[in-house]
Amino acid sequence: MNLRIEYFALLKDQRGISNETLATDATTARELYAQLSEQYAFSLAPSSLKVAINEDFADWDQTLNEGDTVVFIPPVAGG
Amino acid sequence: MSFSISETSIDPQTLRADRFHDASGAYVSFEGWVRNHNEGQSVEALEYSAYQSLAEKEGRRIVAEAIERFDIESAACVHRVGTLAIADIAVWVGVSAPHRAAAFDACRYIIDETKTRVPIWKREHYGSGKTEWANCHNEASP
Numbered sequence: 001m002n003l004r005i006e007y008f009a010l011l012k013d014q015r016g017i018s019n020e021t022l023a024t025d026a027t028t029a030r031e032l033y034a035q036l037s038e039q040y041a042f043s044l045a046p047s048s049l050k051v052a053i054n055e056d057f058a059d060w061d062q063t064l065n066e067g068d069t070v071v072f073i074p075p076v077a078g079g
Numbered sequence: 080m081s082f083s084i085s086e087t088s089i090d091p092q093t094l095r096a097d098r099f100h101d102a103s104g105a106y107v108s109f110e111g112w113v114r115n116h117n118e119g120q121s122v123e124a125l126e127y128s129a130y131q132s133l134a135e136k137e138g139r140r141i142v143a144e145a146i147e148r149f150d151i152e153s154a155a156c157v158h159r160v161g162t163l164a165i166a167d168i169a170v171w172v173g174v175s176a177p178h179r180a181a182a183f184d185a186c187r188y189i190i191d192e193t194k195t196r197v198p199i200w201k202r203e204h205y206g207s208g209k210t211e212w213a214n215c216h217n218e219a220s221p
Binding site: 050056074077078079 | 169194198
């Protein structure tokens, strides 16, 4: 399926772009991150990230749907 | 909006004025300022960025929770993005309530929750010339 991925902070630095649309056979955010992490050598483990799907927090094992927007959220540091 | 991300300087006087309410006898405010040190290093600037749509969504939820949990009349939070210098205001929280206990409690709740839940990131620019993403403990990006 085709997904839109947006990158922020350290992940944006490591991926090199702020967003992309890609085709993948990943069915969950967990699988997707595993693929991207291997491809781009992300240094953050899933345990230190949250995931958002379609602009809200989501479970790593939630089923992805065609056209979803996925964002992997690095450790937050507001305030 | 009760929670907003701002690309421009925060003006506490204007934000405070929006908290007036005839039923409020107490006003409590918090400002987070950029300080010149962190974990033993000299800091020259902080660069904040956000996943804006989700940050504002989660931030509004936090303010709504504060209104639900504490006996307050009005609350708001504004968080900067962009590159900030020492002493700039990075975040502002203001709460008005009939009585001060709830105002203090709600103000603390909003900033504490914002710091742990809202998708905002901070890149620290050190005096050494290095930069690092806060809480990531990874190599500095070039």
